[in-house]
Amino acid sequence: MSQQLCILQINDTHAYLEPHQELFWEGDQAVYREAGGYARIATLFSQARAEHPDAVIALDNGDTIHGTYAGVHSRGEAFIEPLNALGLDGMTAHWEFAYGPAQFGKIVQALHYPMLAINCYDKDSDELVFPPYRILERAGIRIGVIGIAATIIDKTMPPHFSTGLRFTLGRDELPGHIRHLRETEKVDLIVVLSHLGFPQEVKLAEQVDGIDVLLSGHTHNRVYDAKVINGAIIMQSGCHGSFVGRLDLEIEAGRIREWRHRLLVVDQSIPADPAMQQMIDDIMAPHRAMLERVVGHTATALNRNTVLEATMDNLLLQAIAEAAGTKIAFSNGWRYGAPVIPGPMTMNDLWNIVPTNPPISVVELSGRELWDMMEENLERTFACDPYQQMGGYVKRCLGVNIYIKVENKPGLRIQRFFVDGELLDPERSYTCAFITEQGVPAKYGSNRRHLEIHAIEALERYLARHDPANANLHGSVVAV
Ligand SMILES: [Zn+2]
Numbered sequence: 001m002s003q004q005l006c007i008l009q010i011n012d013t014h015a016y017l018e019p020h021q022e023l024f025w026e027g028d029q030a031v032y033r034e035a036g037g038y039a040r041i042a043t044l045f046s047q048a049r050a051e052h053p054d055a056v057i058a059l060d061n062g063d064t065i066h067g068t069y070a071g072v073h074s075r076g077e078a079f080i081e082p083l084n085a086l087g088l089d090g091m092t093a094h095w096e097f098a099y100g101p102a103q104f105g106k107i108v109q110a111l112h113y114p115m116l117a118i119n120c121y122d123k124d125s126d127e128l129v130f131p132p133y134r135i136l137e138r139a140g141i142r143i144g145v146i147g148i149a150a151t152i153i154d155k156t157m158p159p160h161f162s163t164g165l166r167f168t169l170g171r172d173e174l175p176g177h178i179r180h181l182r183e184t185e186k187v188d189l190i191v192v193l194s195h196l197g198f199p200q201e202v203k204l205a206e207q208v209d210g211i212d213v214l215l216s217g218h219t220h221n222r223v224y225d226a227k228v229i230n231g232a233i234i235m236q237s238g239c240h241g242s243f244v245g246r247l248d249l250e251i252e253a254g255r256i257r258e259w260r261h262r263l264l265v266v267d268q269s270i271p272a273d274p275a276m277q278q279m280i281d282d283i284m285a286p287h288r289a290m291l292e293r294v295v296g297h298t299a300t301a302l303n304r305n306t307v308l309e310a311t312m313d314n315l316l317l318q319a320i321a322e323a324a325g326t327k328i329a330f331s332n333g334w335r336y337g338a339p340v341i342p343g344p345m346t347m348n349d350l351w352n353i354v355p356t357n358p359p360i361s362v363v364e365l366s367g368r369e370l371w372d373m374m375e376e377n378l379e380r381t382f383a384c385d386p387y388q389q390m391g392g393y394v395k396r397c398l399g400v401n402i403y404i405k406v407e408n409k410p411g412l413r414i415q416r417f418f419v420d421g422e423l424l425d426p427e428r429s430y431t432c433a434f435i436t437e438q439g440v441p442a443k444y445g446s447n448r449r450h451l452e453i454h455a456i457e458a459l460e461r462y463l464a465r466h467d468p469a470n471a472n473l474h475g476s477v478v479a480v
Contacts, residue, residue, distance in 0.1 A: 002251060003140060004139065004251075005251055008057070009058075009235060009246075010058075010237065011060065011062070012238070013064050015065055016067065021339045034268060039277040043270050043271055044244050046273065057089045058086065061216070062093040062096060063093075064083070065083075065107065077106075077110075080107060084112045092117055093149050094150035116130060117130045117148065118132040118170050119151060130149075142188050145191045149167060151169045151200075156438065178190055192232075199389055209230065215245070223236045238263070242265065246264055291348035295346065297345060297467055298470075299468040300470050300471040307333075314396075314471040315469060316331055319462035323433070324433035326362065327398075328400060330396065330435075333394050350456045351456065356455075362434075363449075364431055370400070373444050400424075403416040403478050435455050
């Protein structure tokens, strides 16, 4: 006799409690529609549980409690109650560590489900910090859920993310856990809950046998049709809570006999769950007046949905450069940040654009350093070996025009590099504004200094002086 099992996935929700604009590619254009919101996600979860009582598991790939004002203001704590109300069965993590491992540990304690990671070690004891897996029983099926946290937390993220911790890729640990779960714990199904990124997870599935379902995270892929790699069904469900992934399995004698995958859009057709809506209204009430304040207008639709250059980052870079009085500016290629459609911009939009609100910094970089920094970043983004991909999108740049061959080997991608319309001079020193160590890593440049002004204040000032603001693409990085 076969059994039904329904797996629900959220990933990279980035602290978007409420509906927001989302970009959808339609034919030759980007179309913006409202999507997301915990109250609608709660409804989707309840509907699945009503259809399949005792046969649903709901998992979260992480990047859950950081990315909006509600996240950073409460250092993630505002999310404890709504996350527990969603009735999740497990999570793994990445940006959760932005509040420091101690604060994240406190949140994990308050959640009703475990944080799972086979690859997060205490540096002193070399012990695992979190349980590597959990076993769930649904409708007579034993399911082993194995967590893999982001491996880049101690490699490319700010150092305070990983105080006292060490992260591995998880590839060497994974086969042992699968064997243990299959042979000793006698599970029927192995589900891997990962935050490595889609390219990395595909390689992992090719290398490690015995995975039944691989829930992928981190790279914001919208996998409309789940892929099968070496027997593992792989899915990822966008970002910002704009999508929920749903996988319905029919299991017979411990094997998947049939399956159906759907990428559900969390759109206006889904009614809000009243209890969740009340919870979110209570969380947001103290901040509403501040967040809804209009600070200017944008004439350009702002988004972060393109890998080489994006309009949202151009607005941010223009504000940074103007505040610092430079022509050149850099910021990290963040993937998260809900779009803003042309029209009024609010404080809420600014917090969504740059929730870490870092100080603006200035540094002198030689032409040679500018070249090397961009080559390093291109390799981290486009490395041929997915395990070497450590980036988000390409570093965001203003005041430069770089023509690249994406497919070339490391260090050989840049064809032409212009600064303010002139060819880059390797011997010359250039004054550059930036935000965060990911914008200009510490090993580059001299005379590095922080200004008094932070990113959000710079955006406010910029929008006050340029009304409406334009943030079109400048061809800062062009694939040739
Ligand atoms: Zn991530």
